[in-house]
Amino acid sequence: MSAFAFASPAILIALIALPAIWWLLRLTPPRPKSEVFPPLAILATVLKRQETPANSPWWLTLLRILMAAALIFAIADPVMNPRIGSLSSGGPLVLVVDNSWAAAKDWQRRVETADMLIDDAQQADLPVSIVFTADATHDAVPGTAAAAREKLAAARPQPLVPQRARTAQALTEAFNGLRPGTVAFLTDGVAAAEDQEMMADLASLSPADLRLIEGDGDGALALTQATNNATSMSVTASRLNRAAGQSFTVNALDQRGRTLASAPLSFAVGSGTASAEISAPFELRNDFARLSIEGHATAGAAHLLDDGFKRRRVALLSGDSGNEMQPLLLPLYYISRALQPYADIIQPRGSDLSTSLPDVLANNPSAIIMADIGRLPADTYEPLQRWIARGGMLIRFAGSRLAAAPTDDPLVPVILRRGERALGGALSWAEPQPLADFPPFGPFAGMPHAESVLVKRQVLAEPTPDLAERTWASLADGTPLVTTREVEAGRIVLFHVSAEATWSDLPLSGDFVEMLRRLVQLARASGAQTTSLAGAAAVALPPYRLLTADGVLTTETGPAKPITPAPGQVPVASPDHPPGLYGSEDGFTAVNLLPPGTELNPIDTNIAGLSVTRQGLIGREAVSLRPALFTIALLLLLVDSLVVLFMNGGFSRLSRAGRSAAAILLLALSPFALSLSDARAQDAKPGDEQALERLDVTHLAYVITGEADVDRISEQGLEGLSQFLSYRTTLEPGTPVGLDISKDELAFYPIIYWPISSTAPMPTAAAISRIDTYMRSGGTVLFDTRDQISTLDGVGALSANSQRLQEILANVDIPPLEPTPTDHVLARSFYLLTSFPGRYSGSPLWVEARQDARNSESELSSSGDGVTPLLITGNDFAGAWAIDGNGNSVLPTVPPDDMQREYAYRAGVNIMMYMLTGNYKADQVHVPALLERLGQ
Amino acid sequence: MASIGQIVPQTPGGEVLARARQRAALVPDCMVEARRIANTVIAGWHGRRKRGIGENFWQFRPYTEGESLARIDWRRSARDDNTYVRDREWQAAHTVWLWADLSPSMMYKSTLGSVSKESRALVLMLALAEILARSGERIGCPGVMEPVSARNAAERLAAAIMHAPQTEGMPDTAMIRGSSDIVLIGDFLDDADRIMERIAPLARRNLRGHVVEVADPAEETFPFTGRTEFTDPETGEKLMSGRAETLREDYQRAYLARRESLGQSLRRLGWSFAFHRTDHLASEALGAVYGYLSGNPSGMAGARP
Secondary structure (H helix, E strand, C coil): CCCEEEEHHHHHHHHHHHHHHHHHHHHCCCCCCCCCCCCCHHHHCCCCCCCCCCCHHHHHHHHHHHHHHHHHHHHCCCCEECCCCCCCCCEEEEECCCHHHHHHHHHHHHHHHHHHHHHHHHHHHHEEEEEECCCCCCCCCEEEEEHHHHHHHHHCCCCCCHHHHHHHHHHHHHCCCCCCCEEEECCCCCCCCCCCCHHHHHHHHCCCCEEEEEECCCEEEEEEEECCCCEEEEEEEECCCCCCCCEEEEECCCCCCCCEEEEEEECCCCCCCEEEEEEEEEEHHHCCCCEEEEECCCCEEECCHHHHHCCEEEEECCCCCCCCHHHHHHHHHHHHHHHHHHHHHCCCCCCCHHHHHHHHHHCCCCEEEEEECCCCCCCHHHHHHHHHHHCCCEEECCCCCHCCCCCCCCCCCEEEEEEEECCCCCCCCCCCEECCCCCCCCCCCCHHHHHHHHCEEEECCCCCCCCCEEEEEEEECEEEEEEEECCEEEEEEEEEECCCCCCCHHCCHHHHHHHHHHHHCCCCCCCCCCCCCCCCCCECCCCCEEEECCCCCCCCCCCCCCCCCCCCCCCCCCCCCCCCCCCCCCCCEEEEECCCCCCEEECCCCCHHHCCEEEHHHHCCCCCHHHHHHHHHHHHHHHHHHHHHHHCCCCHHHHHHHHHHHHHHHHHHHHHHHHHHHHHHHCCCCCCHHHHHHCCCCCCCCCCCCHHHHHHHHHHHHHHHHHHHHCCCCCCCCCCCCCCCCCCCCCCCCEEEEEEECCCCCHHHHHHHHHHHHHHCCCCEEEECCCCCCCCCCCCHHHHHHHHHHHHHCCCCCCCEEEECCHHHEEEEECCCCCCCEEEEEEECCECCCHHHCCCHHHHHHHHHHHHHCCEEEECCCHHHHHHCCCCCCHHHHHHHHHHHHHHHHHHHHHHHHHHHHCCHHHHCCHHHHHHCCCC | CCCEEECCCCCCCHHHHHHHHHHHCCCCCCCCCCCCCCCCEEEEEEEEEEEEECEEEEEEECCCCCCCCCHHHHHHCCCCCCEEEEEEEEEECCCCEEEEEEEHHHHHHEECCCHHHHHHHHHHHHHHHHHHHHHCCEECCCCCEEEECCCCCHHHHHHHHCCCCCCCCCCCCCHHHCCCCEEEEEECCCHHHHHHHHHHHHHCCCCCCEEEEEEEEHHCCCCCCCCCEEECCCCCEEECCHHHHHHHHHHHHHHHHHHCCCCHHHHHCEEEEEECCCCCCHHHHHHHHHHHHHHHHHCCCCCCC
């Protein structure tokens, strides 16, 4: 493998010129400027490093010599491992080619190597026999070189393990004593089961020359096993080349080939196997369809997953809520302990089956396990049966409740006799019964005999003709222990014993775990669906998608034959059943190339009395070193240039230029830096200042209607109320704010006063929506129709303003309203009030009807802490509150009464207090009672 | 890129002499200040503007007791009641040793300088010789020429130098006897301490010295950049600098520190120190040295400390 040759060795004569180059280089540049300098002694004191500048430094010269040598060598075109030709002329050339999965990676080079050998054979006029080990048929009869080449061109790497012994046998038969000349074995390097036999067969051919042509074996990397654990999927991989530590990435892909998760896979030095843990939520893991190693597109490095790999979701239900302090007496304890490693367990929260069962069904579990439930609530039978019919699996355990249950339970696979059968005990002749062997059908087939299990009590099935075939396990005396019934796509399984250890030892034994595991595995991973495959164990599955040798799934099923999966057995790939997915789109079984636990070993071809010439593939080894040498020369040239630059002081000038360039760059960048800092400072939005000002002090706000006189009165009224608040209360509001409800921010204000004016323009829908949002988020709008006086005459008719209010509120989700009750917080939040007059008196103040009164669940009030989101009055508050610049009232009250104005202010104060304190004031009512209770 | 500095051949004596004459013509006669006139003083023809031994009348002064009666000028004394003595002006010649460094390092000339350092040093030396000879001083060159007092001292000095062997960094002072003036012209690139080691014995021998450092501008400003290999013209030693421009400041600091230290040491000896760059006019240095020699350092414009 270490052969080395030059394509044009004549060029190497140029190496003679190297000493001349050496001499030239010593004399030619870099020559320094030569200066006579008399004060050399002085200069010598300041010159720190004395050079001997008569010649360029030896290392520089060496560098250039190396450069020249590299160039000469590059032109001479050295080639690593040139092909060695010359076939043995004794007989036909035999090519044994491994076209297994491990050869897929460098298949092209293998073909080239074989092609080269065929060329040689053609030149030597030798017949060629070419066989492929992974093919189903082996035609080893020697033919012409052209025929061999055709066969070679037609051959493809197969996603299979080579059948070397069969191949060698075919060769032996084909040659039948004829002695081949050269036997070249292009191996993939992976040991197979019958290598020794094959080598022996090859040796028995007694060829003149046996050559073993190997690739680098790096491609031989395989995923051998994948297990779905509780929190992660663990993947085991094996490799051939064990020398160095290697790291790969294992990707988990879904059906469409998208990567869902990945995990590092690290081989330690000298170790042939490694494992990776792909951590992902189990819902995601259930979507895994294929595992592959990144950058290794071979069939071995791909691992197909089928439904069997999906973790089942199992719901546990128990009729006995039990005592948490004594878990060993709880039936679900054993079941959950047994299932935890294999399935995800759903335990309903409540013990009320009428609510927990629908919850469980909504989760669509793969299986539901019910331990000792005699009767279900009547309305749950129907959905549960529907779920089973759609493919669900119900596993029931007997118990005292089930034994006492009426016999017409539809969710029991067999007809049960009332009561249970006790085996052993004082009044019974019978002894506790062990289990019989598991029958050869059913999911427990193949399980070893359960030895240590004794059943003391059980429920009994009424004998029916088909009882035997519906029994998956029975006691030694033949009474069924596990019975089953298919219900359309689903299945009901009954254990005739309880799930805790009182009736039998079964829950304590390891068989219990295995039985539960198999049962749950039997359940459809996706819960209830339309069809079921898992139950039909004996159905032959046609090939659905097949894996190519490159690790890609293809729909070309070719000559692959259907598989009949045996329960509890992992199907093994063979030429008839190449690896892939078998089944249909709805459910399939994965057949992987390598059985679980396979380890890749290097092929052992050492056999006594057989001389083997080892050789590499061409493509790889015949590597021209020319590019590398040219690169080296170029790099040396760069180094030389830098050195010369440095010696001539180029860098000092560069650094000067660099300094000025840096300064220029800095200057050019400084505006950006400035603007950057500006940008940082300016995250403020326009209007922030105003917003902050509004937030510092509470402001009263009113809606600008667009009518100048209404807006003026609103402002003056709120100003008057603000002043009144400042005088009488600790609240000192800022100046009133007029709001354009279509665009101003409303959230700053606890209450918005909205004088309704029918002549003002109708607010837009968006504006009303904003008001609605404001009310929903806890704000309050005080609507004032100011029409009390105008409705005095015609009581029945709505005023124009009221109509407008109705229009505005038509699309707003308003709660039910009521006139302020006398015990409402509004009536006593500051002053004790009985009415809420404004300019007019008489109109009630409408507030949201209280919850306790109506028991309504209004969303509005809950977000506002019980504060009504809107107040409606007709009393024209603002008119009563309005003051001018001198503090005089602007409008007279109707009738003119100063007390009414005073009460109007008090109403305003109460409203504001109510707005700002919410129900706190209501709670104040209870303070005496609370204090009394505290013993104060 | 062409190198900045180069080594030039030695300047021919005749040419230097001609240039020196031109320079010297710009400078008035130089009388060396005679503070210490020991036995080197011999009669000369040049008046010293003070009384002493000489031929020319200087002044009449009243006779004081104890003077030789022979000195009384009776003709003048007869004119009035006092007795006068005729004083004569002192006429004396001084020995000035001139020396220029002609070592290989002086042959250096950079593109920034107008002439090589050696050329400038020779011009300065010969110009001084010309000026001093004009004043009747005795001119010598240590290790090359004994002091002579002649009008054509400059020519003789030039001829002597042309035939003299190459000197080293410092003059051979075996010829110097007694106290006299010495003018040293060179680049003095050695360590200041080493130079002072050579100069200090001269100072102890009562020599009054004037040191002129001639430097090429390239040596002072260090205009080199990039990868540069520096060669010492004297030792042939080589230095490689990857990035010469990075050395400039350090080098200048060291270079100026050396000059400063040399200047201070010389001044501590009472010697004068002047430096001169070859891209400046030779007259500047000449004026400076002239000032120091005539005891009037600020007398000439262009002199530097």
